[in-house]
Amino acid sequence: MSKISELLRNKRDAACTAPELAAMSASFRLQMFDILHSRGTGHWGGASSAAEIVTALYFNRLKIDPKNPRWEDRDRFILSKGHASVNLYTILAHRGFFPVEELPKFRTYGSILQGHPSMKLVPGVDISTGALGHGLSVGAGMALAAALQGRSYKTYVLSGEGCLDEGSTWEAMLFAAKYKPKGLVYLIDYNKVQLDGASQDILPLEPLADKFKAFGWHIAPRSYKGQDTADILESFKWIDSDDVWPKAIIYDTVKSWGVSFMAGTNKWHGAPIDDASYEKGRPELAADLAKKEAAL
Numbered sequence: 408m409s410k411i412s413e414l415l416r417n418k419r420d421a422a423c424t425a426p427e428l429a430a431m432s433a434s435f436r437l438q439m440f441d442i443l444h445s446r447g448t449g450h451w452g453g454a455s456s457a458a459e460i461v462t463a464l465y466f467n468r469l470k471i472d473p474k475n476p477r478w479e480d481r482d483r484f485i486l487s488k489g490h491a492s493v494n495l496y497t498i499l500a501h502r503g504f505f506p507v508e509e510l511p512k513f514r515t516y517g518s519i520l521q522g523h524p525s526m527k528l529v530p531g532v533d534i535s536t537g538a539l540g541h542g543l544s545v546g547a548g549m550a551l552a553a554a555l556q557g558r559s560y561k562t563y564v565l566s567g568e569g570c571l572d573e574g575s576t577w578e579a580m581l582f583a584a585k586y587k588p589k590g591l592v593y594l595i596d597y598n599k600v601q602l603d604g605a606s607q608d609i610l611p612l613e614p615l616a617d618k619f620k621a622f623g624w625h626i627a628p629r630s631y632k633g634q635d636t637a638d639i640l641e642s643f644k645w646i647d648s649d650d651v652w653p654k655a656i657i658y659d660t661v662k663s664w665g666v667s668f669m670a671g672t673n674k675w676h677g678a679p680i681d682d683a684s685y686e687k688g689r690p691e692l693a694a695d696l697a698k699k700e701a702a703l
Contacts, residue, residue, distance in 0.1 A: 482562070499531040597658055
């Protein structure tokens, strides 16, 4: 049994350490690469950039019960950038929400694992997402519902720059700043690249942290390294450091992280992974996984 398989079997319900999360993320990233190449469809760039963040949430942070996906007191997670669904599906499967054997059926006719997550089809998906910009609106509503119902769950919303280009996101930010629902955490996968090019060229967001402040949000005192699991765990400590809401964290990430010739470019936002690119890129991901497994 590999170290990753043993880890997933023995620590699925435990708070994993930074090295464990790093090895898991490398394993999930390699599996995502295999799935997307096999299917010839899907979004590699944004799924890869968020791999460590989502892995850390599900294997260290979230209060959830895979055996009871609709448990009323569970923490909520919203993948606002729903096109990165292969990331969420891979992690949900290994967290125990549905069999791992479903993953190769990604984007096939009749599969529960369609291109964008569906709460009606996939156990563990809290809201259907796809159209950019509505994740924070739903998350703010969920967090407000917790307050009104006297529940203590937290609501985490993950988005990229595409969601921040949408006016509905900024309306939700104003709403949340007014009502300050406890437990609302907005996580930004800031990889600085979008479908058509660099975010700076499409619709500049800087100074992003200052904009959160101006909208009345409690923004983390610094950006965190989104491919560094130890730094991600430090960001979780900041969430717990006070009782001021709503909170936002900016993670500096790299699009298509893990494959050198793909990283940081918009080309691989949603392009199929062809055979030549797969054969060239997969050894890099496998080597990274072997390195991180050896560190356990």
